[in-house]
Amino acid sequence: MPVVFDQPEKDRKPSAKKAPTLQSIAQKPKAEQQSVGIFSAYIEHPKGVTFVNQEDDEIVILFLRRHFVTNVPWITYTILLFLVPPVFFALLRLSNISISGFPQGLIVSVIAFYYLIVLGFAFGKFVSWFYNIGLVTNKRIVDLDSSNILSHNTSTANFNEIVDVKFLQRGFFQSFFDYGDVQIQTEALHANFEFDAAPKPAKVENIISDLRAAMKGEKNGTS
DSSP: OOOSSOOOGGGSOOOOOOOOOHHHHHOOOGGGOEEOOTTOOEEESEESOOOTTOOTTOOEEEEEOOOGGGGHHHHHHHHHHHHHHHHHHHHHHHTTOOOTTSOHHHHHHHHHHHHHHHHHHHHHHHHHHHSOEEEEESSEEEEEEEEETTEEEEEEEEGGGEEEEEEEOOHHHHHHHTEEEEEEEESSSOOEEEEEEEESHHHHHHHHHHHHHHHHHHHHHHO
Protein backbone atom coordinates (compact mmCIF):
# COMPACT_ATOMS: atom_id res chain seq x y z
CA MET A 1 0.00 0.00 0.00
CA PRO A 2 1.53 3.38 -0.98
CA VAL A 3 2.39 5.84 1.76
CA VAL A 4 0.46 9.07 1.11
CA PHE A 5 1.81 11.44 3.73
CA ASP A 6 5.47 10.39 3.76
CA GLN A 7 7.81 13.32 3.08
CA PRO A 8 10.18 12.86 0.12
CA GLU A 9 13.64 11.85 1.27
CA LYS A 10 15.32 14.84 -0.42
CA ASP A 11 13.03 17.28 1.45
CA ARG A 12 13.64 15.82 4.87
CA LYS A 13 15.67 17.99 7.21
CA PRO A 14 18.73 16.27 8.68
CA SER A 15 18.42 15.61 12.38
CA ALA A 16 20.49 17.89 14.56
CA LYS A 17 23.80 16.41 15.63
CA LYS A 18 23.73 15.54 19.28
CA ALA A 19 26.35 17.46 21.23
CA PRO A 20 28.78 15.29 23.17
CA THR A 21 28.35 15.14 26.92
CA LEU A 22 31.05 15.12 29.57
CA GLN A 23 30.20 11.52 30.40
CA SER A 24 30.47 10.34 26.79
CA ILE A 25 33.85 12.06 26.34
CA ALA A 26 35.34 11.04 29.67
CA GLN A 27 34.30 7.42 29.83
CA LYS A 28 36.27 4.81 27.93
CA PRO A 29 36.14 1.00 28.18
CA LYS A 30 39.08 -0.28 30.20
CA ALA A 31 40.04 -2.58 27.30
CA GLU A 32 40.64 0.48 25.10
CA GLN A 33 42.76 2.38 27.63
CA GLN A 34 46.49 2.53 26.93
CA SER A 35 49.45 2.49 29.26
CA VAL A 36 51.93 5.36 29.16
CA GLY A 37 55.35 4.29 27.90
CA ILE A 38 58.72 5.98 28.30
CA PHE A 39 58.51 7.51 24.83
CA SER A 40 54.74 8.14 24.76
CA ALA A 41 53.80 11.65 23.65
CA TYR A 42 50.06 11.40 22.91
CA ILE A 43 47.62 9.04 24.62
CA GLU A 44 43.87 9.32 24.88
CA HIS A 45 42.40 7.88 28.10
CA PRO A 46 45.76 6.82 29.57
CA LYS A 47 45.81 4.01 32.08
CA GLY A 48 47.09 4.64 35.61
CA VAL A 49 47.94 8.36 35.20
CA THR A 50 47.39 10.44 38.35
CA PHE A 51 48.66 13.79 39.58
CA VAL A 52 48.80 15.86 42.76
CA ASN A 53 45.47 17.39 43.87
CA GLN A 54 43.49 15.19 41.50
CA GLU A 55 39.86 14.96 42.60
CA ASP A 56 38.20 11.61 43.29
CA ASP A 57 35.85 11.83 40.29
CA GLU A 58 38.39 13.45 37.98
CA ILE A 59 39.36 11.39 34.92
CA VAL A 60 42.45 12.00 32.80
CA ILE A 61 41.30 12.09 29.18
CA LEU A 62 44.46 13.16 27.39
CA PHE A 63 48.18 12.79 28.13
CA LEU A 64 50.62 14.98 26.19
CA ARG A 65 54.32 15.53 25.81
CA ARG A 66 56.20 17.34 23.07
CA HIS A 67 56.36 15.24 19.91
CA PHE A 68 59.29 12.83 20.15
CA VAL A 69 60.72 14.12 16.87
CA THR A 70 61.60 17.36 18.70
CA ASN A 71 64.31 15.34 20.49
CA VAL A 72 66.14 14.61 17.23
CA PRO A 73 68.39 17.75 17.36
CA TRP A 74 69.84 17.10 20.83
CA ILE A 75 70.15 13.35 20.15
CA THR A 76 72.12 14.21 16.98
CA TYR A 77 74.33 16.63 18.92
CA THR A 78 74.97 13.97 21.57
CA ILE A 79 76.02 11.39 18.98
CA LEU A 80 78.35 13.89 17.29
CA LEU A 81 79.87 14.89 20.62
CA PHE A 82 80.49 11.22 21.46
CA LEU A 83 82.43 10.89 18.21
CA VAL A 84 84.69 13.89 18.90
CA PRO A 85 87.42 12.06 20.94
CA PRO A 86 87.86 9.12 18.50
CA VAL A 87 87.97 11.51 15.55
CA PHE A 88 90.40 13.78 17.41
CA PHE A 89 92.84 10.95 18.17
CA ALA A 90 92.51 9.62 14.62
CA LEU A 91 93.49 13.03 13.24
CA LEU A 92 96.47 13.13 15.61
CA ARG A 93 97.69 9.79 14.26
CA LEU A 94 97.24 10.90 10.67
CA SER A 95 99.19 14.07 11.46
CA ASN A 96 101.95 12.04 13.18
CA ILE A 97 101.43 14.03 16.37
CA SER A 98 102.29 12.06 19.48
CA ILE A 99 100.69 12.58 22.87
CA SER A 100 102.89 10.02 24.61
CA GLY A 101 104.42 12.84 26.62
CA PHE A 102 101.18 13.27 28.56
CA PRO A 103 100.47 10.96 31.52
CA GLN A 104 98.11 8.15 30.53
CA GLY A 105 96.01 8.69 33.66
CA LEU A 106 95.50 12.36 32.81
CA ILE A 107 94.32 11.53 29.28
CA VAL A 108 91.86 8.96 30.60
CA SER A 109 90.56 11.40 33.24
CA VAL A 110 90.04 14.19 30.68
CA ILE A 111 88.17 11.84 28.32
CA ALA A 112 86.03 10.49 31.16
CA PHE A 113 85.22 14.03 32.32
CA TYR A 114 84.32 15.02 28.75
CA TYR A 115 81.93 12.08 28.34
CA LEU A 116 80.41 12.85 31.75
CA ILE A 117 79.57 16.38 30.53
CA VAL A 118 78.06 15.00 27.31
CA LEU A 119 75.94 12.49 29.25
CA GLY A 120 74.81 15.27 31.60
CA PHE A 121 73.76 17.36 28.62
CA ALA A 122 71.77 14.46 27.13
CA PHE A 123 70.21 13.54 30.46
CA GLY A 124 69.11 17.13 31.10
CA LYS A 125 67.46 17.35 27.67
CA PHE A 126 65.67 14.04 28.18
CA VAL A 127 64.41 15.05 31.63
CA SER A 128 63.16 18.35 30.21
CA TRP A 129 61.14 16.43 27.60
CA PHE A 130 60.04 13.58 29.88
CA TYR A 131 58.73 15.66 32.78
CA ASN A 132 57.07 18.48 30.83
CA ILE A 133 53.55 17.07 30.56
CA GLY A 134 50.15 18.37 29.60
CA LEU A 135 46.99 16.72 30.92
CA VAL A 136 43.37 17.22 29.94
CA THR A 137 40.81 15.90 32.41
CA ASN A 138 37.03 15.99 32.48
CA LYS A 139 37.26 19.12 34.68
CA ARG A 140 40.33 21.14 33.68
CA ILE A 141 43.63 21.33 31.87
CA VAL A 142 46.88 20.77 33.76
CA ASP A 143 50.33 21.94 32.67
CA LEU A 144 53.25 20.27 34.45
CA ASP A 145 56.57 22.00 33.80
CA SER A 146 59.94 20.84 35.03
CA SER A 147 63.29 22.49 34.36
CA ASN A 148 65.10 19.72 36.25
CA ILE A 149 64.32 16.81 38.57
CA LEU A 150 64.06 19.05 41.64
CA SER A 151 62.10 21.94 40.10
CA HIS A 152 58.43 21.46 39.22
CA ASN A 153 55.66 23.89 38.42
CA THR A 154 51.98 23.00 38.01
CA SER A 155 49.40 25.29 36.42
CA THR A 156 45.70 24.49 36.00
CA ALA A 157 42.67 26.10 34.41
CA ASN A 158 39.04 25.01 34.59
CA PHE A 159 37.03 24.80 31.38
CA ASN A 160 34.78 27.68 32.42
CA GLU A 161 37.90 29.90 32.46
CA ILE A 162 38.83 29.09 28.85
CA VAL A 163 37.75 31.66 26.28
CA ASP A 164 39.60 30.44 23.18
CA VAL A 165 41.51 27.40 21.91
CA LYS A 166 43.57 27.27 18.75
CA PHE A 167 46.61 25.51 17.33
CA LEU A 168 49.51 26.60 15.16
CA GLN A 169 51.60 24.52 12.77
CA ARG A 170 54.60 26.26 11.25
CA GLY A 171 56.32 24.97 8.15
CA PHE A 172 56.54 21.67 6.32
CA PHE A 173 58.31 19.81 9.13
CA GLN A 174 55.52 20.32 11.68
CA SER A 175 52.81 19.58 9.12
CA PHE A 176 54.57 16.40 7.93
CA PHE A 177 55.00 14.98 11.45
CA ASP A 178 51.63 16.41 12.56
CA TYR A 179 52.59 18.41 15.63
CA GLY A 180 52.19 22.03 16.66
CA ASP A 181 51.51 24.46 19.50
CA VAL A 182 48.08 24.34 21.12
CA GLN A 183 47.31 27.75 22.60
CA ILE A 184 44.63 28.06 25.28
CA GLN A 185 43.54 31.53 26.31
CA THR A 186 41.98 31.94 29.74
CA GLU A 187 39.96 34.83 31.05
CA ALA A 188 39.99 34.46 34.83
CA LEU A 189 43.75 33.93 35.09
CA HIS A 190 44.61 36.53 32.44
CA ALA A 191 47.19 34.07 31.13
CA ASN A 192 47.70 31.68 28.25
CA PHE A 193 48.36 27.97 28.50
CA GLU A 194 50.37 26.44 25.71
CA PHE A 195 51.11 22.82 24.91
CA ASP A 196 54.32 23.19 22.90
CA ALA A 197 54.92 20.88 19.93
CA ALA A 198 51.95 18.68 20.86
CA PRO A 199 51.22 15.71 18.58
CA LYS A 200 47.92 15.84 16.66
CA PRO A 201 47.21 19.48 17.59
CA ALA A 202 43.92 19.62 15.68
CA LYS A 203 42.61 16.65 17.65
CA VAL A 204 43.81 18.17 20.93
CA GLU A 205 41.97 21.39 20.09
CA ASN A 206 38.79 19.45 19.27
CA ILE A 207 38.89 17.48 22.53
CA ILE A 208 39.36 20.62 24.65
CA SER A 209 36.66 22.48 22.70
CA ASP A 210 34.22 19.56 23.09
CA LEU A 211 34.87 19.36 26.82
CA ARG A 212 34.43 23.11 27.18
CA ALA A 213 31.14 23.00 25.22
CA ALA A 214 29.91 19.98 27.20
CA MET A 215 30.75 21.72 30.49
CA LYS A 216 28.82 24.81 29.42
CA GLY A 217 25.91 22.68 28.22
CA GLU A 218 25.64 20.86 31.54
CA LYS A 219 25.78 24.15 33.48
CA ASN A 220 23.09 25.68 31.30
CA GLY A 221 20.98 22.57 31.70
CA THR A 222 21.17 22.67 35.48
CA SER A 223 20.78 26.43 35.85
